[in-house]
Every structure is written in C-alpha cells, then in structure tokens.
Amino acid sequence: MVVSGGTSGIGEALAHTYLKRGDRVAVIGPNPDKGKSFLAAAADLGAEERAFFIRADLSLVSENERVVQEIEERFPVVDALVLCARFFRSYRRVTSEGFEHNFALYYLSRFLLGYGLVGLLEKAPSPVIMNVAGPGVDAGGIHWNDLGFEHGYDGWAAMFQGGKLNDLLGASFAAEHRGYRTRYVLNFPGGTATGFAGEFDPATAARIQEMLRYANPVEVGIAPIVAAIDAPPAEPLSAFFEGRRLSTRLPSFDQQEALRLDALTRELLAR
Numbered sequence: 001m002v003v004s005g006g007t008s009g010i011g012e013a014l015a016h017t018y019l020k021r022g023d024r025v026a027v028i029g030p031n032p033d034k035g036k037s038f039l040a041a042a043a044d045l046g047a048e049e050r051a052f053f054i055r056a057d058l059s060l061v062s063e064n065e066r067v068v069q070e071i072e073e074r075f076p077v078v079d080a081l082v083l084c085a086r087f088f089r090s091y092r093r094v095t096s097e098g099f100e101h102n103f104a105l106y107y108l109s110r111f112l113l114g115y116g117l118v119g120l121l122e123k124a125p126s127p128v129i130m131n132v133a134g135p136g137v138d139a140g141g142i143h144w145n146d147l148g149f150e151h152g153y154d155g156w157a158a159m160f161q162g163g164k165l166n167d168l169l170g171a172s173f174a175a176e177h178r179g180y181r182t183r184y185v186l187n188f189p190g191g192t193a194t195g196f197a198g199e200f201d202p203a204t205a206a207r208i209q210e211m212l213r214y215a216n217p218v219e220v221g222i223a224p225i226v227a228a229i230d231a232p233p234a235e236p237l238s239a240f241f242e243g244r245r246l247s248t249r250l251p252s253f254d255q256q257e258a259l260r261l262d263a264l265t266r267e268l269l270a271r
Contacts, residue, residue, distance in 0.1 A: 001229075002071060002078055003027045004058055004113060005085030007034035009194040010132055010225070013218045014082055017226060019047045026052035026075070028067055028085070058085050059095050059105040061112065061269065068116035078120040080229050082130045083110045086162070088198030092153035099268075100148035102155075106133075106162035111169055111265055118182060127182040128232040130225060131170060134163035135186035135239035136246045142168075142257075147264075155204060164252060167239070171248070171258035174237035183232035186239040192221035 001018050005011040006027025015025045019042055027038055035053035042051030054070060056063040071078065086106050093101040099108060114129050121127035140160030143149065149158055170184045192215050196208045215221075224243050237253070239246040246252075 001025045001080045001082065002113075002117065003082040003084060004109065005029065006082070007031060007038050007053070008197065009084065010189070010192060010218065010222060011082065011084035012038065013194065013222050014084075014225060014229075016041065016045075017222065019045055019051055022047075022050070023079075024050040024052070024075075026054060026071065028054045028056050028058065030055065030057045058109040058113075059087075059099075059101050061097055061099075061104070061108065064109050064112035064116065068113065071117060072120065075120065077123040078117055079124040079126070080128050080130060081113060081117055081121060082132065082225075082229070083113065084132045085109060086159075086197065088155055088159055088196065088200065088204075090155040090199060090201040090204050092149060092158075094148070100150075100153075100158070102158040102162055103148055103165075106159070107165040107169070108265070108269075110166060112269075114169070114173060114184075118180060121182045122180065124182075126232055128229055129173070129182060129184050130229055131166055131184065131186050132188070132225065133166040133186055134160070134188045134241075135167050135170075136241055136250055136252045137163050140164065142261075144260075155198075155201075165261060167252040168254070168258040168261045170237050170239070171253040171255060172262040174235075175255065175258070176236075180236070183235070184237050185228050185232060186237075187225055187228060188241050189216075189221040189224055190242040191215035192218050194218045194221075 003011045003015050006015045007029035015027050018025050042048050056067050095104050140157050142164050170186050174184045191211055237248050
C-alpha cells in the first residue's frame with residue numbers, strides 16, 4: 001500500500017491500520033520528523049521491515065515523478081494507492097514550478113501518482129486507487145479559464161474546485177477506452193477529529209474549530225475507506241459521501257468535462 005499524506009490525519013490512521021494487519025506500507029510526506037515518528041511507531045509494532053517513509057513535497061511535479069520512480073524501483077507491485085495529501089490555504093501561494101499550491105497538491109499530485117503507478121497497480125490481484133476527496137459536492141465550480149485563481153482567490157473556492165477536479169479525474173481514469181483493471185474510488189468519510197491541515201486566516205480558523213467540535217473519531221471515519229480498499233466495488237468508478245453511495249451519472253462525473261480536464265492537464269504538464 002502507498003499512502004500520500006500518510007504521516008498525519010486519515011492517511012496516518014490508514015497506514016497504521018494496515019501495518020497492524022501485516023501489510024507493507026509506504027507513506028509519503030514532506031516532514032522528516034513525522035516520517036521518523038511513523039517508522040518508530042512501526043518498530044513498536046514489530047513492523048519496521050514493512051514500513052517505508054518517502055520524503056517528498058507533493059505540490060511539485062518533479063517530486064511526484066521522483067516518488068513514482070522510487071516506488072517502481074523498490075516494489076514489484078502496488079495493491080492500493082491511497083491519496084490523502086491536502087493543505088488548505090487562506091492565502092494564495094504559487095509553487096516554484098508556477099502552479100497554484102492547492103491545484104498542485106490536491107489535484108495534480110493525484111493525477112501524477114495515479115497514472116504514474118498504474119503499471120504496478122495493474123499487477124495486483126484486486127487493485128484500487130482510493131482518492132479521499134469530496135465527491136459530488138454542489139458548492140463552487142471549476143474556473144476553466146483560471147484554474148490557478150490568479151483573479152479573486154478564495155481558499156474555500158480553491159478547495160471545492162479541487163474536489164470537482166478529482167471527480168473528473170476519477171471519471172477520466174475509469175473511462176472505458178483506458179481498459180484498466182484498477183478500480184477508482186472517490187470517498188469523503190465526513191469530518192474526522194484528526195485535524196485540518198492548513199494555513200488559515202482568523203475567520204477560517206474559527207470555522208475549522210467549530211467543524212472539529214462535531215467531527216467523528218478517526219476510527220469511525222476510516223471504516224468505510226478500509227471496507228472499500230479491502231473489497232473494491234466492481235464498477236470502474238465509484239463514489240461515496242459520508243457512507244452514502246453516489247451515482248456516477250451526476251454532473252460531477254461528466255465524461256466530456258473529464259476529457260476536457262485530462263487534455264488540459266496533460267498540456268499544462270507538457271509545458
């Protein structure tokens with residue numbers, strides 16, 4: 001199992017769950033201290049030989065490409081890819097490669113890791129990509145002419161757009177013409193008490209604290225994710241929101257928009 005954002009929050013909880021069950025787990029994160037903590041916890045479980053930490057800033061295209069190469073060199077197969085890395089920003093930030101940070105981390109990274117590791121996933125008996133996002137949300141929209149929010153940036157709008165981009169990513173990945181065996185699952189388990197990573201203005205910080213008051217314990221939050229990893233749905237694409245299954249015929253998964261986004265993404269990366 002490979003888990004992006006696996007040193008904190010839901011990703012960390014999933015990583016420890018599967019280590020305890022005897023699986024090999026590689027987590028990706030930017031903080032070396034959190035990586036050491038993950039490996040130390042694995043050692044306490046007697047699982048040090050099954051735990052791996054890959055340090056990377058996944059907001060950078062080059063780092064995602066390096067991670068894919070490292071995983072290909074170290075592991076013959078990947079059974080599950082879990083995509084959790086996300087970081088809320090109240091204030092707009094651009095990466096050194098020229099991409100708006102939320103767009104780069106929440107969407108581009110998931111695009112690059114999914115397609116980059118699909119060769120190893122296809123070798124597994126029941127491969128799955130678990131994209132922990134926010135499928136089917138009506139709020140906001142896609143700013144097709146300004147994906148990086150150069151004009152009128154808003155942290156919540158950027159986050160909601162990221163969720164919609166991931167819906168279309170799932171639809172494109174699972175399209176019939178690709179022919180992958182790998183199942184693509186979009187899953188929002190609801191608010192969990194693991195925190196909410198980000199850099200907040202005062203109003204947003206207050207809103208986050210209020211949300212956390214009603215959040216579920218992490219063991220409750222990860223239960224439906226674990227279930228879908230262990231027994232991936234038969235359909236190429238499936239989506240769940242707080243335990244409720246969504247129709248993939250919703251506008252969020254429109255095939256024409258998915259193809260449009262896929263072409264635009266590849267054009268941006270080619271530049």
